Amino acid sequence: xxxxxxxxxxxxxxxxxxxxxxxxxxxxxxxxxxxxxxxxxxxxxxxxxxxxxxxxxxxxxxxxxxxxxxxxxxxxxxxxxxxxxxxxxxxxxxxxxxxxxxxxxxxxxxxxxxxxxxxxxxxxxxxxxxxxxxxxxxxxxxxxxxxxxxxxxxxxxxxxxxxxxxxxxxxxxxxxxxxxxxxxxxxxxxxxxxxxxxxxxxxxxxxxxxxxxxxxxxxxxxxxxxxxxxxxxxxxxxxxxxxxxxxxxxxxx
Amino acid sequence: xxxxxxxxxxxxxxxxxxxxxxxxxxxxxxxxxxxxxxxxxxxxxxxxxxxxxxxxxxxxxxxxxxxxxxxxxxxxxxxxxxxxxxxxxxxxxxxxxxxxxxxxxxxxxxxxxxxxxxxxxxxxxxxxxxxxxxxxxxxxxxxxxxxxxxxxxxxxxxxxxxxxxxxxxxxxxxxxxxxxxxxxxxxxxxxxxxxxxxxxxxxxxxxxxxxxxxxxxxxxxxxxxxxxxxxxxxxxxxxxxxxxxxxxxxxxx
Numbered sequence: 001x002x003x004x005x006x007x008x009x010x011x012x013x014x015x016x017x018x019x020x021x022x023x024x025x026x027x028x029x030x031x032x033x034x035x036x037x038x039x040x041x042x043x044x045x046x047x048x049x050x051x052x053x054x055x056x057x058x059x060x061x062x063x064x065x066x067x068x069x070x071x072x073x074x075x076x077x078x079x080x081x082x083x084x085x086x087x088x089x090x091x092x093x094x095x096x097x098x099x100x101x102x103x104x105x106x107x108x109x110x111x112x113x114x115x116x117x118x119x120x121x122x123x124x125x126x127x128x129x130x131x132x133x134x135x136x137x138x139x140x141x142x143x144x145x146x147x148x149x150x151x152x153x154x155x156x157x158x159x160x161x162x163x164x165x166x167x168x169x170x171x172x173x174x175x176x177x178x179x180x181x182x183x184x185x186x187x188x189x190x191x192x193x194x195x196x197x198x199x200x201x202x203x204x205x206x207x208x209x210x211x212x213x214x215x216x217x218x219x220x221x222x223x224x225x226x227x228x229x230x231x232x233x234x235x236x237x238x239x240x241x242x243x244x245x246x247x248x249x250x251x252x253x
Numbered sequence: 254x255x256x257x258x259x260x261x262x263x264x265x266x267x268x269x270x271x272x273x274x275x276x277x278x279x280x281x282x283x284x285x286x287x288x289x290x291x292x293x294x295x296x297x298x299x300x301x302x303x304x305x306x307x308x309x310x311x312x313x314x315x316x317x318x319x320x321x322x323x324x325x326x327x328x329x330x331x332x333x334x335x336x337x338x339x340x341x342x343x344x345x346x347x348x349x350x351x352x353x354x355x356x357x358x359x360x361x362x363x364x365x366x367x368x369x370x371x372x373x374x375x376x377x378x379x380x381x382x383x384x385x386x387x388x389x390x391x392x393x394x395x396x397x398x399x400x401x402x403x404x405x406x407x408x409x410x411x412x413x414x415x416x417x418x419x420x421x422x423x424x425x426x427x428x429x430x431x432x433x434x435x436x437x438x439x440x441x442x443x444x445x446x447x448x449x450x451x452x453x454x455x456x457x458x459x460x461x462x463x464x465x466x467x468x469x470x471x472x473x474x475x476x477x478x479x480x481x482x483x484x485x486x487x488x489x490x491x492x493x494x495x496x497x498x499x500x501x502x503x504x505x506x
Contacts (some may be wrong), residue, residue, distance in 0.1 A: 035486070038291050043496075233288070241294075 003053045003101065004034040010047035011110050018115035018251035019105075020141075020244065021048040021097070023131075025122030026127050026156070027075045030054050033121070038237035039244060045053055046248040047110050053101055055118040055123070057090040078151070079127030080175045082164035091164060094175075094227035097131055117247035119142035121236055122200070125192075126151055129210075135184035141250035143191035143243045145236050146198055149210035150178040156204050181213040191246045193239045195229030256306045256354065257287040258362055263300035269365040271504035272302040272358075273394075273497065274350070276373030276380040279330045279409070281308050286374070291490035292497060299501040302364055306354055310343040324409050324414055331404070332380030333428045335417035344417060347428070350384055370394035370500035373455070374489055378445075379404055382430035382463075386438035394503035395406070396444035396490050396496045397449055402463035403431040409457050434466040435503045442473040444499045448482030 011017050020043075023032055033039070043050045056062075056077035063086040065073035073087075074125045080090035105111060118139050120128035125147020132142035151157020152172045161172040173179035192205050201207075207223055214221035229235040264270050273296075275286055283305045286292070288343035296303045309315075309330035316339040318326035326340075335344035358364060371392050373381035378400020385395035404410020405425045414425040426432035447460050454460075460476055482488040 034362075036288050038294070038490075040487075041291075212367070234293075238293070 001029055001054055001058070001096070001101075003051060004030045005052075005105065006040055006043055006050040007109055008044040008047055008049065011049070014110060016110045017047055017049050018117065018248070019051060020109040020247050020251075021116070021118045021120075021126040022050060022052045023079065023097070023118070023120030023124030024052065024055050025120070025124050026055070027070050028055050028124075029075070029179055032233060033236070036233040036237060037240055039240050040190065042241040042244040045140070045246055048244060048248060048251070049109060051101075051105055053097060056093065060234045062090045063087060072160055076123065076160060078123060078157075078164060078175070079131065080161070080164050083171075084164055084166055087164055092133070093127075097127070099168045113138075114250040115140060115253070117143075117251055119143045119145070119243055119247070120147070121145040122205070122231065123156070124146055125149075126157070126177065129190075130175050130180060132235060133177060133180040133186055134174065136186065140188075140249045142187050143246055144242070145192075146194050146200070146205055146231055147177070147192060147207070147210070148149075148205055149207055150176055152176045152179060153209065154189040154204045154206060178209050181217050181219065186217065187219055188250075189222070190214065191222045191224075191243060193224045193226055193235075193243070195231060195235045196225050196227040197229060198231045198235075200231055254307055254311070254354075255283055256304060256358075258305075258358065259296055259303040260362055260416055261294055261297045261300050261302065264302070264363050266373045267363060269363045270300050271368035271370065271501070272304060272364040273500050273504075274369070274373075274381070275303060275305045275373040276332065276350070276371070276384075277305065277308050277378030278373070278375030278377050279308070280323050281377075285486060288491070289486040289490060295494040295497040299497055299503065301497060301501060301504070302362060304354075304358055304362075306350060309346065311406050315343045316340055319369075320444050325413055329376065329413060331376060331410075331413045331417060331428070332384065333417050336424075337417055337419055339419055340496070346380075347384070348411070350380070351388060351473070355370050366391075367506070368393060368504040370396075370504055372396045372496055372500070373397070374398040375458070376401055376409070378402075379410070379428075379430065382443075383428050383433060385429065385440055386430060386433040389439065393441075394442055394500045396499055398445075398492065398496070399447050399453070399458055399484055400430070400445060400460070400463070401458055402460055403429055405429045405432060406462065407457045407459060431466045432463050434470050434472065439470065440472055441503075442475070443467065444475045444477075444496060446477045446479055446488075446496070448484060448488045449478050449480040450482060451484045453484055471504070
């Protein structure tokens with residue numbers, strides 16, 4: 001597994017620093033946001049370590065979508081531990097992010113485990129929301145760019161969760177941010193940016209479902225509709241510094 | 254020919270704005286800096302239009318390096334008008350940048366032709382320097398990232414200038430920044446950033462030759478050796494905002 005890490009100059013003296021995890025969307029590797037995310041200046045100013053995992057297992061012997069579709073299999077791990085063959089052997093992205101990768105990163109880089117935030121884009125926004133909701137003691141801050149907020153209710157998510165977890169939607173609720181909130185999970189607050197010209201907005205992303213769930217649960221949600229912006233890294237990079245400032249504020253000692 | 258243009262919000266009311274031309278290096282298209290250059294925030298703050306051309310002609314029937322090498326032919330136009338067959342028909346990047354593209358851009362975007370700056374990277378730094386030196390009335394500001402300053406004296410340049418312009422080095426001097434300065438061309442001043450860990454530094458770039466020529470000619474050169482930085486877009490994007498501020502200062506009304 002490949003991942004990228006940015007370590008700001010504040011760590012030069014060995015100081016342990018807060019960390020923001022960034023989870024990418026469908027088709028991405030660690031490289032997309034690393035090249036195009038425009039996070040380094042803000043992380044260097046704010047003293048944040050920025051870690052970017054891949055979006056699926058890789059390598060020979062890792063099964064892919066039988067038709068090679070972009071929205072399942074390689075590049076589309078959906079941040080779950082698959083229970084369905086043949087994916088159950090390699091597709092364990094939830095455990096990778098919840099357990100394995102934090103150990104690896106902490107063994108090499110000076111992260112302060114008491115100060116962790118998480119964000120992501122699209123499928124990675126889904127990952128950030130669900131992992132934060134399921135691990136409230138680990139993450140002090142959570143935000144997302146154009147997240148898929150309710151995979152159980154949209155085509156991308158229904159295909160993926162069926163393929164990885166089986167056909168029973170009850171089994172999907174632990175990997176669906178809106179369902180998790182309905183079932184009692186909580187976050188202290190949440191920042192979401194969504195492009196108004198995002199072609200996936202109405203069918204796959206549906207931020208209004210998150211707004212409804214947060215309202216019912218009393219979770220303070222800042223949902224910003226950014227008119228004219230699409231689903232691309234031009235959108236993400238434009239608002240990246242805002243998100244990092246949001247995280248830094250919540251990750252102060 | 255494909256190019257990209259960023260127009261900042263200051264142009265929303267139709268105001269003509271200063272423009273910075275960015276010329277890319279070997280193998281690049283317009284997309285590299287457009288995706289990875291981190292120029293939009295600074296251009297939006299400073300009110301600069303940013304234009305990025307391609308690095309060579311493209312399309313069926315355009316001849317390439319006979320061996321498909323990365324440093325000649327497609328992606329490697331060197332910003333000259335070729336005189337040697339079969340390149341003389343299509344490889345006219347100097348005229349494209351000096352004459353054709355400015356007309357196209359000015360017909361569509363609100364650029365103020367009295368306020369133009371130019372910059373570039375590596376082969377594109379060579380292009381920026383030589384085009385600015387040859388057109389002092391058009392460009393008020395010039396900078397470069399890791400430029401090839403004396404193509405006549407380095408392997409990349411000798412191969413390309415031979416192939417495009419013929420074997421006589423006298424014919425290369427109009428496309429060699431150091432030779433142009435030796436022959437009397439002048440710039441008001443110049444900013445160059447160079448990575449200290451750039452693997453092309455000693456053999457292909459040789460900024461000390463530019464420093465010597467500027468010193469002899471009395472051209473104020475700010476040459477910054479940035480220790481630890483390589484030849485990549487991580488280097489360029491780190492110092493992009495500095496360069497744009499340099500240009501903006503010189504492009505004020």
